[in-house]
Amino acid sequence: MAEDKPSWKEYPMAATIHSPGSATDQNTGDWKSMRPVRDSSKCDKCGICWIFCPDAALYMTEEGFYEVDLYHCKGCGICAHECRKEAITMVEEGE
Amino acid sequence: MAETPGDLFLPRLLPPQEFFAEGNRGCQGCGAALVMRQVLKAAGPDTIVCNATGCMEIISSPYPETAWRIPWIHVAFENAAAVAAGVESGIKVLRRKGRYHDRRINVVAVAGDGGTADIGLQALSGALERYHDFTYVCYDNEAYMNTGIQRSSSTPYGASTTTSPSGRESIGQKTQKKNLPMIVAAHEIPYLATACPSFPLDLMDKARRAFQTVGPTYLHILAPCPTGWRHASDLAIEMGRLAVETGAFPLYEVVDGKLKLSMKMETRKPIIDYLKPQGRFRHLKEDDIKEIQRRVDENYEKLLRRAELDEGG
Amino acid sequence: MGERVGLEVSLAVSEAVKLARADVIAAYPITPQTHIVEELSQMVADGDLDAEYVMVESEHSAMSACCGAAAVGARTFTATASQGLALMHEVLFIASGLRLPVVMAVANRALSAPISIWGDQSDVMSERDSGWIQLFAETGQEALDLTIQAFKIAEDRRVLLPAEVNIDGFTLSHVVEPIVIPGQEEVDSFLPPYEPQVILDPEKPVTMGPVGFPELYTEIKKQQNEALLGSYEVILEVWDRFAESFGRKYRPVEHYRTEDAEILINMAGAMSGTARIAVDMMRETGKKVGLIRTRLWRPYPFDEIRNAVKGAKAVAVVDRALSFGGQGGPMCSELRSALYPLAEKPVVTSYIAGLGGRDITVENFQTIVEDTGDVLANGPREEYKMIGVRE
Known part of the structure; x- marks a missing residue:
């Protein structure tokens, strides 16, 4: 018996989820074998990487760069492929 | 078309809020997730999504995780449009009786190509004909990707899927891609458009227009699928771009019955550029590709002529 | 205490839906249920019932639209029979699974093949396990009363399940009987507007109908079954309250x-x-x-x-x-x-x-x-x- 798991009484009715966007807690970052690395000297902060990311895994820093959110980035490589300045390269995880 | 070099910095002006959350379970490079992200940026928070069964539903709602930051309901596969019709009707009457917000709510039905062109076509047609004030978004990844890449009526000719496999006796999908947007256009709704997330500003402009239009509107959005199309995940945007630039997936709007091409391409990239990187087309022979090219040209010319006719009228 | 009139039973059901002030009706025509929805559409057309009438393109869509409407907090009604109920089959389970208090009248009719427009109860028996509260009427008065009660039972926060009122096709649906039509004020006080617990609302976004993995599916079904079993006491309560208000007593x-x-x-x-x-x-x-x-x-x-x-x-x-x-x-x-x-x-x-x-x-x-x-x-x-x- 898994006693730490909730009883039927504890689930919300019909399993309706009341925490919008709770997927954000999920670490989809551990799916990746390659991660994007930005060369800030080449980046012109255009935002193309951001708008093409299927995982909304980039966010703007105070300096106006788009930083990769490695907790969510699945390593698809779209940002690197789409960057017109070739400012992003995909490197092996662990390197 | 919005995507000119001068617009390159425009992403910085787009709404930063994400209504389709990071941490969703989409495959690497999922075009459909990107479609949803961009559509919801255009929609904003006053939006209710009625989602058909399919990729989008599965990747976004494994309890207790949800990628949705707006209200969302999933009922079944073939009825997204009917559920949306109920939501819209409910809001309409409750608002009249002072039991719901007065402000405009975007009621959005979301389904894949299977949920739209196949099993959901009847419900879609009914909801369009009844003229509900809602927007139907079809993310077209050109097969039943969620169940393992089976063919749909939206799978293009020659594509190999798990139920239209290429083989010694078969080219793969033997039929032409169903022209859903034109079937929808025949319902004479006020606004419909085709779009592709590789052209995000165009997509979001069209989505905004759809949401602002009173009455039924329809967005048919190509959603590159690295898993099902069998190309590298980093090529998802590139594949969408090539689909548009070869004329395989032309971008247009039909506004009050008048068709307008979003970018007119007198010359287009050869279709082989689009087919070659995709594993689903890898088996095609030179003659097959010639035939596909001929067909793409023919369809595109037809669209050009229709657009000219509609502009002239 | 209401007015006694000679009325076709189908129309008495429509009258009940009007008295219940249903917000959304989504229905598709099928014999022998048609008189119910024809009358309702006339009531809406004449402004006697302030509701959205959605004339859907199938029963599958009727039940789907009911789910959508109920999910934003509308009091929702549909009616069907036979093949129509069978076509709804899939969505019936979802309405109960999502805990949406839709009310439906079924003018019971045989199932094909051979096609038969005439009555029996094969249609409802095929939906026995759909998780709906299911009631059978014998008379026109009962059909009217049960329809009004069905909303109150279904919408009770201890229940929140869809409810179905069965009336035999033709032998009940199409006969004219003396029926007491309760007054609107009495019905209003018996059945106040639906106050939903959870709705689709941009101010409080929820995700309804998520994927249920094996880890929780059993618990959610247990929860649903407990609600259905628990509805028994609520039904008795509602019947007692109905007897106080209208003088007619009901038992299971x-x-x-x-x-x-x-x-x-x-x-x-x-x-x-x-x-x-x-x-x-x-x-x-x-x-x-x-x-x-x-x-x-x-x-x-x-x-x-x-x-x-x-x-x-x-x-x-x-x-x-x-x-x-x-x-x-x-x-x-x-x-x-x-x-x-x-x-x-x-x-x-x-x-x-x-x-x-x-x-x-x-x-x-x-x-x-x-x-x-x-x-x-x-x-x-x-x-x-x-x-x-x-x-």
Whole structure:
């Protein structure tokens, strides 16, 4: 018996989820074998990487760069492929 | 078309809020997730999504995780449009009786190509004909990707899927891609458009227009699928771009019955550029590709002529 | 206390929906249910009912639209029959699974093939396990009353489940009966506007109908079943409240001349009227016969049924549906199961009658009672009998 798991009484009715966007807690970052690395000297902060990311895994820093959110980035490589300045390269995880 | 070099910095002006959350379970490079992200940026928070069964539903709602930051309901596969019709009707009457917000709510039905062109076509047609004030978004990844890449009526000719496999006796999908947007256009709704997330500003402009239009509107959005199309995940945007630039997936709007091409391409990239990187087309022979090219040209010319006719009228 | 009028029963159901101030009606035409929705659409067209009437393109979409409307907090109604109910099948389970208090009238009709527009209860029996509260009416008054009550039961926060009112196609739906139409003010005070608990609202976004992994699916189904079982007490409460307001009393099981009865007939629906006549006639000849009519089919009234058969030697269950290759009558299977744990229980006999619009006559009931008497005397034979079938 898994006693730490909730009883039927504890689930919300019909399993309706009341925490919008709770997927954000999920670490989809551990799916990746390659991660994007930005060369800030080449980046012109255009935002193309951001708008093409299927995982909304980039966010703007105070300096106006788009930083990769490695907790969510699945390593698809779209940002690197789409960057017109070739400012992003995909490197092996662990390197 | 919005995507000119001068617009390159425009992403910085787009709404930063994400209504389709990071941490969703989409495959690497999922075009459909990107479609949803961009559509919801255009929609904003006053939006209710009625989602058909399919990729989008599965990747976004494994309890207790949800990628949705707006209200969302999933009922079944073939009825997204009917559920949306109920939501819209409910809001309409409750608002009249002072039991719901007065402000405009975007009621959005979301389904894949299977949920739209196949099993959901009847419900879609009914909801369009009844003229509900809602927007139907079809993310077209050109097969039943969620169940393992089976063919749909939206799978293009020659594509190999798990139920239209290429083989010694078969080219793969033997039929032409169903022209859903034109079937929808025949319902004479006020606004419909085709779009592709590789052209995000165009997509979001069209989505905004759809949401602002009173009455039924329809967005048919190509959603590159690295898993099902069998190309590298980093090529998802590139594949969408090539689909548009070869004329395989032309971008247009039909506004009050008048068709307008979003970018007119007198010359287009050869279709082989689009087919070659995709594993689903890898088996095609030179003659097959010639035939596909001929067909793409023919369809595109037809669209050009229709657009000219509609502009002239 | 309302007005007594001669009214077609279908129209009485429409009247009930109007009195309940339904917000959204989504329906598709199918015989013999059409009069209900035609009347409702006229009420909306004339401005007598302030509702959105969605004339959908199929019953599947009717139930889907009902789900959508109920999910934003609208009081929602539909009506169907037979193939239409069968086409809804998939969505019925979702309406109950999502805990949406949709109310539906079913003008019970046979299922194809061969296609038959005439009455029996095969349609609802195929949806027995859909998680809906299921009620059977015998009379027009009951059809009206149960429809009003169904909203109150379904919308109760302890319940939040869809509810279905069954009226036999033609034999009830199309007959004109004297019916008391309650006043609007009385109904308003009995049934205030629906106050939903969770709705689709941009100010409080929820995700309804997510993916349920094996880890929680069982718990969610348990939760749903507890709500359905628990609705029993709420139903009794609602019936008590209804009796206070309107003077008409309802119970899960109706008794007719059951005192000292040795053989009881058990059935549901409009044909009980004929059974009553048969009971009277047999009583006159000294036969100790009574009738127990099942009004509440889901949740099944186990205790009421067990109490109702106490002292009887046999129960003859008459089903207007056939479970092919199984026990025969679905209502009989249920009753047998309910009685099985009892140390002392009557003999149970099963009869299938009234399929596809065939009458169940007084003589049929006499035959059924005689046959049951024979089983009592000589022991059981076949699992069930089809009444009136030509061999």
